[in-house]
Structure formats: structure tokens, C-alpha cells
Amino acid sequence: MTKRLIGLTGGIATGKSTVANYLHSAYNLPILDADVYAKDAVSIGSSTLAQIATRYGKEILLADGNLNRQKLGEIVFKESEERNWLESVIHPYVRNCFSQAINESSANTLVLVIPLLFEVGLENLVSEIWVVYCSPAQQQQRLIQRNHLNSEQATARINSQLPIAEKVAKADIVLDNSFTLESLLKQVDVAINKNIHITKLPI
Numbered sequence: 630m631t632k633r634l635i636g637l638t639g640g641i642a643t644g645k646s647t648v649a650n651y652l653h654s655a656y657n658l659p660i661l662d663a664d665v666y667a668k669d670a671v672s673i674g675s676s677t678l679a680q681i682a683t684r685y686g687k688e689i690l691l692a693d694g695n696l697n698r699q700k701l702g703e704i705v706f707k708e709s710e711e712r713n714w715l716e717s718v719i720h721p722y723v724r725n726c727f728s729q730a731i732n733e734s735s736a737n738t739l740v741l742v743i744p745l746l747f748e749v750g751l752e753n754l755v756s757e758i759w760v761v762y763c764s765p766a767q768q769q770q771r772l773i774q775r776n777h778l779n780s781e782q783a784t785a786r787i788n789s790q791l792p793i794a795e796k797v798a799k800a801d802i803v804l805d806n807s808f809t810l811e812s813l814l815k816q817v818d819v820a821i822n823k824n825i826h827i828t829k830l831p832i
């Protein structure tokens with residue numbers, strides 16, 4: 630049987646992790662998360678972390694040898710050339726993690742959380758695409774609150790991604806997270822019971 634692979638995406642801080650956590654706790658679905666793989670790619674001792682330290686100097690590391698993520702974020706969300714370079718060294722690892730996890734899993738349904746699904750062109754990796762939406766103003770407010778960023782830093786992060794309206798236009802399912810958590814989770818309950826993946830299969 631073909632696996633149901635749900636690609637969960639959206640803008641930064643629109644609510645992807647909130648949806649993924651619910652799908653895991655309420656439906657017991659395995660979650661494969663690009664952000665987790667991307668963090669693993671730069672763990673201490675990795676060749677990627679060494680490449681990053683060569684490019685930006687030892688100052689990009691914390692005292693314990695781990696990557697100073699805040700500092701690297703300051704660089705790459707301001708300069709698209711640096712972001713492209715970082716993506717070129719991290720994304721192959723992330724893709725490989727997804728392929729391996731999908732192949733090894735015996736579950737019929739898997740949730741793939743991929744913030745940059747459209748930007749990186751991973752549409753074909755999944756069988757259906759869910760986009761979590763909230764307005765750019767709410768995105769900005771939630772990002773500032775959660776990550777303790779100033780408004781300029783939050784705007785830089787939001788602008789480094791495809792506009793949320795364009796993501797919505799490409800979605801199979803849109804989860805509107807402009808309201809309460811309860812309203813979001815009700816939409817997830819409806820979405821998980823739809824059989825889009827079956828209707829999308831080639832005849």
C-alpha cells in the first residue's frame with residue numbers, strides 16, 4: 630500500500646510544530662522534522678560544523694563547541710548569499726534523513742514537517758501538502774514573542790521565505806491558524822480524515 634506522506638509547511642511561526650505535536654499526541658503519527666535534522670547536521674564533530682567554523686571563524690561557536698545559532702541566524706537571515714551557502718551544506722543531509730526515515734518506517738501515515746518545502750522544491754517527496762496559515766502581522770507578533778526578536782529581525786526571517794499567500798495558493802489543505810488553538814485543532818481533525826492522497830494517486 631502507498632504510504633500517506635503529509636507535508637506540513639507554512640511560514641515561520643505560523644503553527645507547524647503546534648499541528649505536528651497534536652498529530653503525534655492525538656493520532657500517534659510519527660513526525661519527521663526538517664528543523665530537527667538540520668540541527669543534527671551541525672552537531673559537534675560533524676563536517677558541516679567544521680565547514681561553518683572555517684567560513685565564519687571560531688566566534689561562530691559557543692564556549693562548549695556547539696554552534697551559536699543566534700549568531701549564525703543574524704548573518705544568514707540578513708544576507709541571502711550566506712543563507713544559500715548554509716543551505717547548500719545542510720540540505721543534502723536533511724533530504725537524506727527524510728529518505729532514510731521514510732524507507733525504514735513501517736507506518737502507513739507519516740508527517741513530514743518541512744518549513745521550506747516549496748522553496749527547496751520538495752513537493753514530490755510528499756503525497757499531500759498542508760499549509761498552516763496566519764496573517765504576516767500575526768506571524769511577526771508570534772515570532773517576536775517566542776524568539777525574543779526585535780521587529781527588524783522578525784521581518785528579516787519572514788522575508789527570507791516565500792510569502793505565505795503563495796504557499797496557501799499551492800496547498801492541498803490550508804489550516805487557518807488566525808484564531809484560537811481549539812479552532813486550529815478542529816481543522817486538523819477534519820484534514821486527517823480526508824483522503825486526498827488517494828484521490829491524488831495517478832489512475
Ligand SMILES: CC(C)(COP(=O)(O)OP(=O)(O)OC[C@H]1O[C@@H](n2cnc3c(N)ncnc32)[C@H](O)[C@@H]1O)[C@@H](O)C(=O)NCCC(=O)NCCS
Nearest residue numbers: 641663664667698701702705712715716719723744789790
Ligand atoms: C540559521 C539557523 C542556525 C538559525 O537557528 P534557529 O535555532 O534560530 O532557528 P531554527 O533552526 O529553529 O529554525 C526556525 C525556523 O526558521 C526558518 N528557517 C530556518 N532556516 C531557514 C532558511 N534557510 N530560510 C528561510 N527560513 C528558514 C524555518 O521556518 C524554521 O522553522 C538555522 O535556522 C539553520 O541552520 N538554517 C539553515 C538550515 C535550514 O534551511 N533549515 C530549514 C529546514 S531544512
Ligand SMILES: Nc1ncnc2c1ncn2[C@@H]1O[C@H](COP(=O)(O)OP(=O)(O)OP(=O)(O)O)[C@@H](O)[C@H]1O
Nearest residue numbers: 640641642643644645646647771775806808809810
Ligand atoms: N492560535 C494561536 N494563537 C496564539 N499563539 C499561537 C497560536 N498557534 C501557535 N501559537 C504560538 O505561536 C508560536 C509559533 O507556533 P509554532 O512554534 O507551532 O510555529 P512553527 O510554524 O512551528 O514555527 P517555526 O517555523 O519557527 O518552526 C508559538 O509560540 C505558539 O505557541
